[in-house]
Amino acid sequence: MDMVIDIEGLNKTFGKNQVLKNINLKIQTGEMVGLIGASGSGKSTLIRSIAGLETMDHTSKHIKIFSEPTQLGHRRTSSYRSLRKDVGIIFQQFNLVGRLSLLTNVLIGRLAHNPSWKGIFKLFPKAERIKALQALERVNMVDYAHQRSSTLSGGQQQRGAIARALTQEAKLILADEPIASLDPASSDRVMNLLCDINNQDGTTVVVSLHQFEVATTRCDRIIALRDGEIVYDGKACGISNADLIELYGVEEGICNLGAERPTPIMKAG
Numbered sequence: 001m002d003m004v005i006d007i008e009g010l011n012k013t014f015g016k017n018q019v020l021k022n023i024n025l026k027i028q029t030g031e032m033v034g035l036i037g038a039s040g041s042g043k044s045t046l047i048r049s050i051a052g053l054e055t056m057d058h059t060s061k062h063i064k065i066f067s068e069p070t071q072l073g074h075r076r077t078s079s080y081r082s083l084r085k086d087v088g089i090i091f092q093q094f095n096l097v098g099r100l101s102l103l104t105n106v107l108i109g110r111l112a113h114n115p116s117w118k119g120i121f122k123l124f125p126k127a128e129r130i131k132a133l134q135a136l137e138r139v140n141m142v143d144y145a146h147q148r149s150s151t152l153s154g155g156q157q158q159r160g161a162i163a164r165a166l167t168q169e170a171k172l173i174l175a176d177e178p179i180a181s182l183d184p185a186s187s188d189r190v191m192n193l194l195c196d197i198n199n200q201d202g203t204t205v206v207v208s209l210h211q212f213e214v215a216t217t218r219c220d221r222i223i224a225l226r227d228g229e230i231v232y233d234g235k236a237c238g239i240s241n242a243d244l245i246e247l248y249g250v251e252e253g254i255c256n257l258g259a260e261r262p263t264p265i266m267k268a269g
């Protein structure tokens with residue numbers, strides 16, 4: 001199995017607040033990984049660091065994507081830009097350009113593969129336009145291809161963002177709380193798509209989720225953060241109610257996962 005993400009000794013501090021503490025993590029091709037943890041535990045910062053949107057503290061060792069270092073200590077490497085085309089990022093707030101059509105937004109996924117002036121003038125080759133329309137068909141949004149993105153619902157925009165990652169032909173999808181702003185039916189559709197892309201295309205998916213029951217039912221592997229440290233890294237079925245209470249600090253809102261899951265929190269490392 002090829003290594004998609006390899007992180008060693010990742011520390012990240014904002015001001016005096018150390019948000020990530022000595023994160024060590026390896027994720028292989030084809031894994032579907034759910035990142036969980038209470039609000040402020042560092043999930044977004046970890047995803048943003050993997051995506052290269054945050055630089056690590058100088059005390060850190062490395063982040064490698066597809067075995068190439070993207071960050072060494074406090075600096076991004078020269079491989080970082082070329083590797084970005086293989087990494088699709090999906091944010092909670094969809095990140096589509098509202099005044100552009102959905103199709104143009106999806107084609108933006110091809111910019112990493114094209115000279116940028118072509119993108120500026122919307123000169124995408126026919127083959128790429130077909131690819132984008134196929135991606136929109138896959139997420140059931142082809143009828144909206146020419147609609148202004150700002151007029152689409154949140155769930156529709158998120159499916160558009162997934163189509164953009166498909167058009168990009170991303171080998172790794174990083175999804176930062178992709179369903180946090182969606183109703184249950186739209187959340188289900190988005191999670192179905194991410195699981196399908198993982199199952200059918202073998203794309204590695206790392207998704208941070210507030211809803212641990214979604215994470216434990218949709219992902220094979222769970223990584224749990226507490227105060228910037230990995231406190232659980234293992235199979236979704238290995239998490240017990242006690243683990244979740246410890247993780248979130250309160251019993252309220254925690255669903256009954258069954259008494260047959262007694263595995264204690266494993267200290268990763």
Ligand SMILES: Nc1ncnc2c1ncn2[C@@H]1O[C@H](COP(=O)(O)OP(=O)(O)OP(=O)(O)O)[C@@H](O)[C@H]1O
Nearest residue numbers: 014017019037038039040041042043044045046210
């Ligand atoms: N750019 C920043 N500047 C200063 N502090 C930041 C910055 N980004 C994040 N933080 C802080 O880092 C900590 C972790 O934030 P992060 O967004 O990674 O947590 P999270 O687990 O994703 O939380 P949530 O589930 O609420 O989104 C928080 O205390 C947050 O205030």
